[in-house]
Amino acid sequence: MSMTLALQRSIQATPDAVATVFHGRRRTFREFGDRVARLAGALQSIGMAPGDRVGMLGVNSDHWLEYMMGVWWGGGVLNPVNTRWSVPEIVYSLDDSDTSILIVDDHFLHRVEGIRASAKRVPVFIYAGAGEAPRDMVSFEALIAAATPVEDADRAGTDLACILYTGGTTGFPKGVVHSHWTLWSIGIQRLAQTPMQGDGVALHVAPLFHMGGIGRALVQFIAGETHVLAATFDAREVLQTIEREGVTDLLLVPTMLQALITHPEFDCFDLGSLKRMVYGASPIAESVLERAMAALPGVAFTHSYGMTECGGATSNPPENHGAEGRASGLSRSAGRATFGVVVKVVDANGQEVPRGEVGELIVRGPNVMLGYWNKPEETARALRDGWLHTGDGARMDAGGHVFIVDRLKDMIVSGGENVYSAEVENVIARHPAVQACAVIAVPHAQWGEAVHAVVVRKPGAQLDDAGLHDHCRSFIAGYKCPKSIEFREALPLSAAGKVLKRELREPHWAGQSRQVS
Incomplete structure (x- = not known):
């Protein structure tokens, strides 16, 4: 399967339906498809050959989706750049993947000279901004206007589709390699788990360089529905956009969801169009989820657990978020394996543990990555006997529901007892004065490791250690x-909204060869 087939279907079936909405600019699928075909031709004219990597350094926009489909239409491979990275991190990903073309928007023009000065292979820079193209950069709009539309290159199946670099939370970033088939599987699996009605309107708030954002976009393209894009997350803007555009679908990480429902103007907007809310990417405090469901009573909540290496692995459907699901504890689970996926919880030897015991969650399915770019040893560690080893500690109940306990590296061993930080964080988050928190292990002379909490108080709230x-x-x-x-x-926080525990640990473990005792 090819990711561009979904676009071809919409151009044929609903050419006049709205494809993208960004800052008041609306384009139909006919207009979007024409720009994609022209961009593909333009990229080919400046050197993009089949399989060549093309990067995008920019916030969410309609240009971002045109880049996504245009590169695939022309036969190239996506290398979306993490917008939170420094120049050295950006250059590492460009050099590692041998990216030949980089599209940059107005927000990141200040990075161009640093990239140009230090990249091993200086890419062709394309300016996708609102003004005139800077010197030594090619205009995105001028390229499209001057180009001749080309036929779809029809790269599909095992052909490479993208290299998604992890956030660099440990060591150098790893390039996660996905084919058209693995991405198609991720999109179809999400769509099967949460069927669309054909007239949905999704608001893209999660960054599109992240698997969560790309996965949401794939679902919209396959379903032929409207994409509304927010450049960055702003709670009030999200509320306004839901009301103005009749948004039906929203994907948020827990930090975004909390900011949305606690915004002082939350009750001032009509959110009646919103039908489905998917949350994931990091643990959510029970108190936040309870408040969100109470604030949005007509919305179906789904928890999606996954990672860059496989997209969604498990899904906790709306029925587990009702009164019965909350009473049984299923609302706190990550749900069961997504359609077409098998998961197991195993011990250090790869043997499945009894139900209820904690081990490592492993995943198998057509959605699993091909491997890490140029990292055969790390690929071999992650992909063993056809299974992706997630590095996440989990347990499974008798019904196959998965409960994520923690990242295994975040487990705290204090005096021989295992403490899972997610459990402690959940308890701390229940305190009415707590806005956010993170729990880490710090070295302790007597117990080996001790539980350390980093807490953010709610504005104006009083709370002390005791x-x-x-x-x-x-x-x-x-x-x-x-x-x-x-x-x-x-x-x-990372650009995906995850707490960067590495940064919290560093002061406590400085000078030591490892961050566990």
Whole structure:
């Protein structure tokens, strides 16, 4: 299967339906398809050959989706660039993947000279902004206007589709390689799990360089529905856009969902069009989920668990978010394996553990990556005997529901007892004065490791160490309670909204060869 087939279907079946909406600019599938075919021809004219990598350094926009489909239409491979990276990190991904063309929008023009000065292979820079193209850059709009539309290159199946670099939370980023078939599988599996009605309107808030964002876009293209794009996340803008554009579908990470429902103007907007909410990418506090469901009673909530290496692996459907699901505890699960996927929980030897015991979650299905670009050893560690080893600690109940316990590396071993940070974070988040929190392991002379909490108070709230200790002791065993607490104004977040625990650990483990005891 080819990802461009979905676009071809919409151009044929619903050419006058709205394909993209961005900052008041609306384009039909006929207009979008023409621009994609012209962009493909333009990229070929400046050197893109089949399989060549083309990068995009820009915020969410209709240009981003044109880049996505235009590169595939012309036979190239996507290399979406993490917009939160520094120049050295960007250059690493460009050099590692041998990216020959880089599209840059107005937000990141200041990065161009640094990239040009340090990249091993200086890419052709294309300017996708609102003004005139800077010197030594080619205009995105001028390229499209001057180009002749070309036929779809029809790259499909095992042909490479994209290299998605991980966020670099440990060591150098790894380029996750997906084919057209694996991406098609990710999109179809999501669509089978959460069927669309054919007239849906999705708001893209999660960054499109992230698998969550790309996966959401794939679903919209396959279903032939409308894409509404927000350049970045702003809670008030999201609320306005839902009301103005009649948004039906929204994908948010928990930090975004919390910001949305706690916005002081939340009740000022008509959100009646919203039908489906998918959340994922990081653990969610029960208190946040409860409040979100209460604030949006007509919305079907789905939890999607996955990773860059496989897209969605499990899905917790709306029925598990109702009163019965909350009473049984299923609302706290990551659901069952997605259609077409098999998951297991295994021990260190790869043997499946009894139901209810914690082990590593492994995944098998057509959605699993081909491997890591230019990293055969890391690929061999992650892909074993046809299974993707996620590195996530989990348990499975008798009904096949998966409960993510923690990243295995985040497990804290204190005095011989295992403490899973997600459990402690859930308890801390229940305190009415807590806005956000993260729990990490810090070295301890007596216990080896100790539980350390980093907490962000809600604006104007009062909370001290003693109050939080008393709160935690009301819910969990003493050895799980934080032995030390640090209050901050904010937590460090990746572009995908995940807490960067590596940054929280660094001051405590500085000078040591590893970050576990």
